[in-house]
Amino acid sequence: NAGVTQTPKFRVLKTGQSMTLLCAQDMNHEYMYWYRQDPGMGLRLIHYSVGEGTTAKGEVPDGYNVSRLKKQNFLLGLESAAPSQTSVYFCATERGSGYNEQFFGPGTRLTVL
Amino acid sequence: AQSVTQPDIHITVSEGASLELRCNYSYGATPYLFWYVQSPGQGLQLLLKYFSGDTLVQGIKGFEAEFKRSQSSFNLRKPSVHWSDAAEYFCAVGARSNDYKLSFGAGTTVTVRA
Numbered sequence: 001n002a003g004v005t006q007t008p009k010f011r012v013l014k015t016g017q018s019m020t021l022l023c024a025q026d027m028n029h030e031y032m033y034w035y036r037q038d039p040g041m042g043l044r045l046i047h048y049s050v051g052e053g054t055t056a057k058g059e060v061p062d063g064y065n066v067s068r069l070k071k072q073n074f075l076l077g078l079e080s081a082a083p084s085q086t087s088v089y090f091c092a093t094e095r096g097s098g099y100n101e102q103f104f105g106p107g108t109r110l111t112v113l
Numbered sequence: 114a115q116s117v118t119q120p121d122i123h124i125t126v127s128e129g130a131s132l133e134l135r136c137n138y139s140y141g142a143t144p145y146l147f148w149y150v151q152s153p154g155q156g157l158q159l160l161l162k163y164f165s166g167d168t169l170v171q172g173i174k175g176f177e178a179e180f181k182r183s184q185s186s187f188n189l190r191k192p193s194v195h196w197s198d199a200a201e202y203f204c205a206v207g208a209r210s211n212d213y214k215l216s217f218g219a220g221t222t223v224t225v226r227a
Contacts, residue, residue, distance in 0.1 A: 042217035104156030
């Protein structure tokens with residue numbers, strides 16, 4: 001079992017370019033999350049999903065869109081990248097139905113020039 | 114809204130010495146509390162969690178944490194640190210009223226010296 005995987009691991013974009021980050025899980029978890037991690041700020045929730053076909057905004061959703069067309073995949077899109085979106089992005093999954101452990105992917109390091 | 118404060122940005126500890134990382138939370142009702150560890154270049158891994166019951170919880174890798182409601186704290190401890198404990202540690206708080214979403218602290222980086 002791969003657990004939670006993220007693609008790509010690294011990416012450099014120019015301002016205004018678009019890209020999609022893919023999170024895939026093989027744990028059959030209902031909940032999936034996208035976080036960004038910035039120095040001195042911990043993890044902040046961008047968007048999340050409580051099931052296939054559902055998405056919701058987190059703490060810092062501006063500039064990002066998400067889709068959960070299949071239960072195992074959660075996509076994070078940047079339509080027009082900005083330098084402020086330079087960060088490390090983590091995907092996490094959770095079994096659901098109340099508090100359980102969140103399982104994290106290895107992260108994607110994104111630099112926007 | 115819930116929030117978490119980790120007062121120590123960076124702690125250096127000698128191998129074999131004890132370690133305590135502080136975490137203070139802000140939330141009106143009983144929170145759900147977590148400690149995660151992040152090794153360099155890795156994702157986060159759950160060390161332990163507190164939902165209710167015994168206020169002293171045991172986790173993996175020899176860590177424990179104590180929930181103190183009167184102090185709004187959930188400090189993480191380890192009696193004897195190993196070099197492999199060098200990592201960044203995050204405290205997180207959640208609440209049923211916030212749809213179980215977690216709020217993370219800024220993290221504490223632990224350096225272990227020989």
